[in-house]
Amino acid sequence: MIIDCHGHYTTSPTALSAYRKKQLAWMDDRTLGRPRPPLISDQEIIDSIAGNQLRLMDERGEDIMLISPRASGMEHHRPDRGIARDWARVSNDLVHRVASLFPGRFAAVCQLPQTPGGSMVEPVRELRRCVEELGFVGCNLNPDPSGGFWTARPLTDPFWFPLYEAMAELDVPAMIHVSSSDNPAVNTLGGHYLNADTTVFMQLVEGDLFSRFPTLRLVIPHGGGAVPYHWGRFEGLSVRMGKPPLAESVLGNVFFDTCVYHQAGFDLLTRIVPAANLLFAAEMLGAVRGNNPSTGAPWDDTKRYLDAAGLSFAVRRQIEEENVRRVYPRLNKVLS
């Protein structure tokens, strides 16, 4: 069984973006009234998935996808907490419907209603609603709700602990995923996403979060940003700071997805990071669409890279299925 741990509902019906537009207009002009959640039919949802994510999953041989709302659409840098709450609820309800309409093919991962400086009260409430009432298997946590200015405290700061306590209690992991960059110097897909992966890994190396939360599980997407490529740098910095080797300090709790879009990069990832820390993913339809002209294959068809990586059957099973089930244990309930 092949489980893709990192998919987004990037193909949602236009009624969702129309709703968001109304929300933002209402934020600027309160006379407009709070917009009502969009009316979207089951058939619209089915159509938006069947010809896109599901078609590609079938073509590529993926069985299940963990799907969450569009990451760049989370827009946590918009400061209104009520709007953030409504937006997360509407977005999460929609991916819940995706998972319900395609049982056994999708499992839902939630967006959290974060805002710059906003407390963990609303995120914890929405996480509980999604997991306890709707059967979600995890959440996406944005380490930089400012959208590219990095005004939040590091993820090792007690500020975030209420969320970790709820995650531990519910036994769900978080994928560390920023949203769109509001910073003209930093491109969302080619800068901010990768930088966030690298930044957070280093926060975790510097801190001591997993002594406090030994069961906490964090997934760093996009192949870990710059981390596997600079593994020696991180090992060396860790030792220089008087920390234990990475295997002891963070690899019990930190996992990387396989969203690396060329063979040499993919091979580096699978050679450097222990197999127990790798979760298969493609992030489709995500940042990079279209085909590599030199191979004719889609850039984001990570299944091809996995096939060509020369891994043993046992290692492949770990990456394709076992690790995801271990990191997202509620997935077993969804699949049984």
Added chain:
Amino acid sequence: MIIDCHGHYTTSPTALSAYRKKQLAWMDDRTLGRPRPPLISDQEIIDSIAGNQLRLMDERGEDIMLISPRASGMEHHRPDRGIARDWARVSNDLVHRVASLFPGRFAAVCQLPQTPGGSMVEPVRELRRCVEELGFVGCNLNPDPSGGFWTARPLTDPFWFPLYEAMAELDVPAMIHVSSSDNPAVNTLGGHYLNADTTVFMQLVEGDLFSRFPTLRLVIPHGGGAVPYHWGRFEGLSVRMGKPPLAESVLGNVFFDTCVYHQAGFDLLTRIVPAANLLFAAEMLGAVRGNNPSTGAPWDDTKRYLDAAGLSFAVRRQIEEENVRRVYPRLNKVLS
């Protein structure tokens, strides 16, 4: 001949940091008076280099190092322009003395007196002084003088053009190098440095700087941040934005150093990035000191990785010498 394009004077005599301390005190309390440049003897400089950078160069077989002031010490986020000017002058004068005291072994690269929001007037003036009067071969350009908050415009913005015009006229390149992070969420050596490399590469992919400045040469350090590892992502994003392939859009003007501190990462770099775009470097004594316990060799001994990379003699000559001479043509004058 082996030329290391990326060294910093991280071992400067303590009188330099004492001077800096006085500067910062003066910034807060103007009654203290503007501090005088530190008095440092030739012998102190010789001692600070001979047992450190020079010893390692000899041990590792490096002939020449391009040396610039300590990158994390540039501290462009301190907002006072007069202090930034004094600090750059003092720091640059000192690396000039290093180059003069060890002729044929070091060539000087300058720090620019940047400040958050500060114009290019002072940086251009200091660049001219260093190159025209002191024989410097290049400069370090900080794309984020805010120190980790990314408040500056992207490097493709006309804001920076006066500097590029001076660089073109003087025929010197810039290494893109941030200074210390003033942001508690972003570690300097394990986050900010790598993020800046990635961010700026993407700025250059998005923009069209080299049509305007066809002879401009920019060196991205630390093996290009996350870029070579995510080469497929950048190629794919570039195509998706309607840009030409990276080889056409940026590789005529953008170069990467080889500061990647493990063999697999180093091998990825030399396999993915064309040899014409690679400049040998170790950044010693820099971010990562100490030995890899599994090999017993220093993390930053990139010469070992180069030796083990299985490259042809011709490619090695390109990486070790020819490319650096081409990118930093004033180096030929220093060496002749």
